[in-house]
Amino acid sequence: MQTIKEYVQSNQERFLEELFALLRFPSISADPKYKDDVVKTAEFVAEKLREAGADQVEVCPTAGNPIVYGEKVIDSSLPTVLVYGHYDVQPADPLELWDTPPFEPTVRDGKIYARGSADDKGQFYMHVKAFEYMMRNDALACNIKFMIEGEEEVGSANLGTFVSSNTDRLQNDVIVISDTSMISMDQPSLETGLRGLSYVEVEVTGPNRDLHSGVYGGAVANPATILAKMIASLHDENNHIAIPGFYDDVVDLTAEERAALNEAPFDVEAYKEDLGIAEIWGEAGYTSIERTGIRPTLEVNGMWGGYIGEGAKTVLPSKAHAKISMRLVPNQDSQRITSLFKEHFEKIAPSYVQVTVKPHHGGEPVVTPTDSIAYKAAEKALEEAFGKKPIPTRGGGSIPIVALFEKELGVKTVLLGFGLDSDNLHSPNEKYGIENYLKGIETIPSFFKHFAELSK
């Protein structure tokens, strides 16, 4: 019998090699041309679950990418933990900004550089390795179920159907997700809220074909200019979102809650230096922590129109496009926000152009309790591993599945994330610290132990 610390120590090289193998699959869910790689990744994950000791392992087909399921039910009187994660990753472009290839994991300064290293392959795989330890050392204190999906980065469109048609199989007492970040390696934290998401793509059409900007420029509305004006109008001079009704359902925090939130360390100078910006930005009346944690936002994720190649082309484009996403906070509803956006965007379109708004995907905001057994178990496990009690924080990201689980399975989630905000999630040079990875593996069995004990 080894302690988890000893086990991690003696197996760390293999733990890294296995993760590297997982990271080499370009399992990009946004682009259909990676479909084969996505399926191969699911099969790899299933194989690793089997090797670690899981039963009933299955690559479950869906209308989209498969979901990998596996479980170890040792005693029906023990509590059950469901581990959720995702093996799909964000697209890697712009490729030219990566220092090393996105799908060839490379270690520099103790960090693993690869697309998906932190989001979420490196994080869910910690659970597979912690499970392996518990199986081989007779230390599994709870029943465990794994559900690793392949469409998180594109809105988990088929997970809802899977969950609602598998409620018995998925029955559990707590869901654990490692897909968020903590403050730092010196200051652990636990996210207690996630923002929802409404993601839309807009198309502005002017003339029915690209035109010569000399012959027609000045006499025909340019859809790129019109789109710019429309986007510009979506935030007012205080950077409030100028869509009527947008804030109607937002639950304002009390002064005490806001004060507590702002106790988390935030060094604005270090933040600016890290990002290379001269000044921070955001909604008037809120701190940076509040802007990303408890306030809804609207961001242009992509924008394009006209000639974007080398050199100069004097064209008045027929069309201009943007991908726009809104992060939502309790008690906003993603479908309602998508409708409000669509209605507003169509309304502000001048008669020179035609506008279409296509919803991409959405998800609901959630708040997780800090007084639950699961939260307390996570708190204890982190304190043991890091020597410091974790601070509760509110995350800016979105994991739409959390709200879905609450609704379908009636279970709350613990967000046991080991990443860092500086991990370049969704960006070139995504990375995950080797220390974060190993420390995560070390923390998880302790969470299981405390959760079982507190559940008694």
Add this chain to the structure above:
Amino acid sequence: MQTIKEYVQSNQERFLEELFALLRFPSISADPKYKDDVVKTAEFVAEKLREAGADQVEVCPTAGNPIVYGEKVIDSSLPTVLVYGHYDVQPADPLELWDTPPFEPTVRDGKIYARGSADDKGQFYMHVKAFEYMMRNDALACNIKFMIEGEEEVGSANLGTFVSSNTDRLQNDVIVISDTSMISMDQPSLETGLRGLSYVEVEVTGPNRDLHSGVYGGAVANPATILAKMIASLHDENNHIAIPGFYDDVVDLTAEERAALNEAPFDVEAYKEDLGIAEIWGEAGYTSIERTGIRPTLEVNGMWGGYIGEGAKTVLPSKAHAKISMRLVPNQDSQRITSLFKEHFEKIAPSYVQVTVKPHHGGEPVVTPTDSIAYKAAEKALEEAFGKKPIPTRGGGSIPIVALFEKELGVKTVLLGFGLDSDNLHSPNEKYGIENYLKGIETIPSFFKHFAELSK
């Protein structure tokens, strides 16, 4: 001895085949990867000039793409006509909007569909074929010089040096350029002015890397949003250009001149229907003809930032870009306008972002006289060919070389264009009417004859 009508009739198939061969070269000057094709195109043009009977034919190297020169000097006491044209073409993208491949000329409804068919291969090649006729039928009434360049679509960067170091060789009495359009096949016209051009590329940089829009969105300025706001501010609510000093040097036309200009036929309903737009757009206080003819404009030719691939990516981009061009009217100066733009754009950039403005290329506006011998000769030639006196119009496009010729060679230009505004210049499905091509070949010898006679 054949008349030109007879000659065109009996050779039209060959004339088309030769043009098709020329159109098959993808001589895109904006993209360096077509450099080889560009050089091959120049060699093809040189060969055709030789075949038609030109002397001193040379593919003249420059720091960029070569210039093709050729001449036939028959009598130093006769006037000399310099034909200028360009064998380079605009990029063909977006390729998916072409009904047939851009570099495989295809005839539909009497039109030749191909990139460069109207701009300018189909138009300058009329002169090569008209010259062939005049040589073979002893009908050359003037000396003739050809200068066909390969960088018109990227600003003719190396033509200035070539012209100023070849002033003797290029000496002439009038420059003829067929690179513009006329009102219709039923109503010939002659352009008497061209707008100048200032073309810039802007880059707006926010954070030093792409960020996760959930983790950072709302707390860091998004360069796509900032660029949209900056572009939106470049036109005021009357669609005047909001750059201080932009209109300072614009020469206003008299009420009489404006009235004369507006006598050209313009059917707004047909215009809207052709372009598929519900409403026209433009600067308050001016007609559509004035907006494209005598007023300066500012157009976004391209705009991009963030994720523009398939599906959804929740990224807050590091950078956003735009290609912006301004069309200038007499007496605006392209360098001054570029400076004004740069100064203004840098000034309106908020401190959250960094902005760079890179000038692409420029050119000066020109007005050509309507009381010159050359204009009168062109008027007579068009009247003979089309049975109707041409209307003078002001073109919206730019041919920067015209101002350069005036300065370096002290010679005015005649804009003997046979295209139509609907030819989809710079757009997918560029076309040129077979009738326009053959009618152009028929008109040109008549211009030479009248120019020689009026010069006596």
